Amino acid sequence: MMVTARRSVWVPHAILIAGLALVLFPVYVALIASTHNLADILAAPMSLAPGRLLFSNFAEAMSAGTAKTSGQPVVAMMLNSLVMALVIAGGKIAISLPSAYAVVFFRFPLRKLCFWAIFVTLMLPVEVRIIPTYKIAADLSLIDRYAGLTLPLVASATATLLFRQFFLTIPDELVEAAKIDGAGPWRFFIDTVIPLSRTNIAALFVILFIFGWNQYLWPLLVTNTPSMTTIVIGIRQMIGNGDTQTEWHIVMATALLAILPPVMVVLLMQRWFVRGLVESEK
Amino acid sequence: MERRVIFAGWLFPAVLLLPQLAVTIVFFFWPAAQAIEQSVLREDAFGLSTNFVGLENFSALFADPDYLDSFGITAFFSAAVAVLALAPGLLLAVMADRVVRGAAFYKTVLLLPYAIAPAIAGVLWMFLFNPSIGVLAAGLRWLGVDWNYLLNERQAVLLVILAAAWKQISYNFLFFLAGLQSIPASLLEASAIDGATPRRRFWTIVFPLLAPTTFFLLVVNMVYAFFDTFGVIHNVTQGGPGKATEILVYKVWYDGIVGLDLGGSAAQSVVLMAIVIGLTAIQFRFIERRVHYA
Numbered sequence: 042m043m044v045t046a047r048r049s050v051w052v053p054h055a056i057l058i059a060g061l062a063l064v065l066f067p068v069y070v071a072l073i074a075s076t077h078n079l080a081d082i083l084a085a086p087m088s089l090a091p092g093r094l095l096f097s098n099f100a101e102a103m104s105a106g107t108a109k110t111s112g113q114p115v116v117a118m119m120l121n122s123l124v125m126a127l128v129i130a131g132g133k134i135a136i137s138l139p140s141a142y143a144v145v146f147f148r149f150p151l152r153k154l155c156f157w158a159i160f161v162t163l164m165l166p167v168e169v170r171i172i173p174t175y176k177i178a179a180d181l182s183l184i185d186r187y188a189g190l191t192l193p194l195v196a197s198a199t200a201t202l203l204f205r206q207f208f209l210t211i212p213d214e215l216v217e218a219a220k221i222d223g224a225g226p227w228r229f230f231i232d233t234v235i236p237l238s239r240t241n242i243a244a245l246f247v248i249l250f251i252f253g254w255n256q257y258l259w260p261l262l263v264t265n266t267p268s269m270t271t272i273v274i275g276i277r278q279m280i281g282n283g284d285t286q287t288e289w290h291i292v293m294a295t296a297l298l299a300i301l302p303p304v305m306v307v308l309l310m311q312r313w314f315v316r317g318l319v320e321s322e323k
Numbered sequence: 324m325e326r327r328v329i330f331a332g333w334l335f336p337a338v339l340l341l342p343q344l345a346v347t348i349v350f351f352f353w354p355a356a357q358a359i360e361q362s363v364l365r366e367d368a369f370g371l372s373t374n375f376v377g378l379e380n381f382s383a384l385f386a387d388p389d390y391l392d393s394f395g396i397t398a399f400f401s402a403a404v405a406v407l408a409l410a411p412g413l414l415l416a417v418m419a420d421r422v423v424r425g426a427a428f429y430k431t432v433l434l435l436p437y438a439i440a441p442a443i444a445g446v447l448w449m450f451l452f453n454p455s456i457g458v459l460a461a462g463l464r465w466l467g468v469d470w471n472y473l474l475n476e477r478q479a480v481l482l483v484i485l486a487a488a489w490k491q492i493s494y495n496f497l498f499f500l501a502g503l504q505s506i507p508a509s510l511l512e513a514s515a516i517d518g519a520t521p522r523r524r525f526w527t528i529v530f531p532l533l534a535p536t537t538f539f540l541l542v543v544n545m546v547y548a549f550f551d552t553f554g555v556i557h558n559v560t561q562g563g564p565g566k567a568t569e570i571l572v573y574k575v576w577y578d579g580i581v582g583l584d585l586g587g588s589a590a591q592s593v594v595l596m597a598i599v600i601g602l603t604a605i606q607f608r609f610i611e612r613r614v615h616y617a
Binding site for chain 1: 326327328329330331332333335336337339340342343344346347348349350351352353354355357358361411414415418419421422425429431432433434435436437438439440441442443444446447448450451455456457458461462489492493494497498501550553554557558572575576579580585588589592595596599600603
């Protein structure tokens with residue numbers, strides 16, 4: 042054990058507590074705002090002690106949204122976000138597992154080319170090809186559909202790279218044993234490779250779920266009808282633009298509802314999340 | 324690296340690759356090709372005919388003071404976001420690495436902003452700093468600061484930087500902590516025995532050993548600031564006041580979707596692609612080096 046001065050016992054704690062305050066303060070203020078009514082918030086500065094309207098504000102947000110601006114119930118938006126996040130996360134994993142398997146366990150013409158084609162998609166995030174991707178989505182009549190919301194984001198170089206990396210570490214003996222037992226490539230994939238990949242799949246799922254839930258630019262482009270709005274987009278529409286008074290108590294309740302699912306995923310699956318994040322960036 | 328033992332055949336792997344390749348071609352290569360094609364074309368004012376104009380869209384772009392301004396804004400914005408997200412991330416990671424009691428709790432809470440969408444981070448911060456009702460805006464006024472980010476360009480830039488950096492601290496914290504925990508304790512113990520203070524141990528041993536992590540994070544943070552902060556800008560300032568917070572990604576979207584200047588927007592897309600490719604190339608060169616370190 043290293044000898045350390047007494048001072049160094051409380052200094053780290055003080056700095057970490059300041060860090061916690063920095064992280065939590067904006068969320069705390071949002072939580073407090075969601076317990077007041079609009080008049081209390083507009084009587085600036087708002088009190089930083091909790092009010093009594095937490096449940097009624099959340100209930101109003103969930104069922105009605107903000108009447109003055111969007112009028113969309115937040116529950117519907119959350120459902121759209123959930124579908125989007127699940128389809129993106131599940132879809133990325135579902136198409137990356139087989140493609141990584143094909144690249145690692147077979148030799149076929151153009152194999153390298155296929156791998157590179159997937160790899161370079163890392164360099165083409167949706168932000169840099171907005172308009173043409175939008176045009177293609179429109180041509181394929183994907184606007185205002187779940188397919189349009191999710192399909193263009195489903196291709197994933199990251200997941201393919203991670204699975205490839207992992208597949209390369211599977212011992213040759215396992216493959217040989219499977220062959221001796223008469224298992225074909227499909228059996229081996231289903232009975233051996235996928236069960237071995239379980240932790241990797243869980244880790245990726247956490248990160249991809251958060252990625253999907255938090256999408257902004259693409260859903261903004263590809264959805265027009267209010268019934269397709271996701272919660273992260275919906276909040277923007279709830280904030281008035283001068284003509285109408287923003288119902289901040291409802292907006293803040295909605296912001297917290299938008300944060301809740303990804304935060305829960307991180308909290309409940311922290312171990313996989315940390316692992317997945319550090320691994321997938323290698 | 325290759326496997327020695329493999330399966331025979333080409334049809335089955337082709338089928339396995341098909342979904343990934345189909346999505347990649349339809350939603351990545353086709354639009355990227357169209358962006359490049361579109362960037363050398365120009366539509367007339369009525370949208371009746373389209374002509375090949377060579378690199379004119381690009382020369383127009385770089386002759387446009389607004390675009391050059393947007394470049395400058397983006398450079399300053401990304402540098403500021405990277406520094407403001409990296410420094411607290413490193414400080415907190417070093418402290419979290421030092422404490423024993425409560426370490427797991429600190430770590431869990433500090434990770435939370437990672438889960439928050441940049442757009443939502445923007446909403447939280449604009450509420451804190453809303454000129455008429457914001458809690459922190461009231462504090463600033465009490466201190467005598469004339470705070471109104473809706474009118475003051477510098478304040479607007481500052482606010483979007485803070486919101487964007489706040490969300491990214493978690494990510495940097497996590498990677499710095501992982502980096503710190505991989506430093507052998509024996510190195511630190513040896514220098515402690517030699518009488519080095521914690522501060523000296525940090526600057527002579529820890530910081531140099533973290534250099535690869537820092538460099539990797541610098542690139543990741545730049546990419547984040549360039550592309551993922553669209554939601555922050557769109558929520559908090561809409562590029563304003565004036566064009567003070569119009570970063571490149573926001574401008575591509577605005578010119579293409581709101582302004583309907585397809586050729587110009589496509590040329591901007593191509594420039595952005597070049598930037599991402601450059602940043603990714605730097606990142607991968609570095610990763611090869613990091614393998615060397617490990």
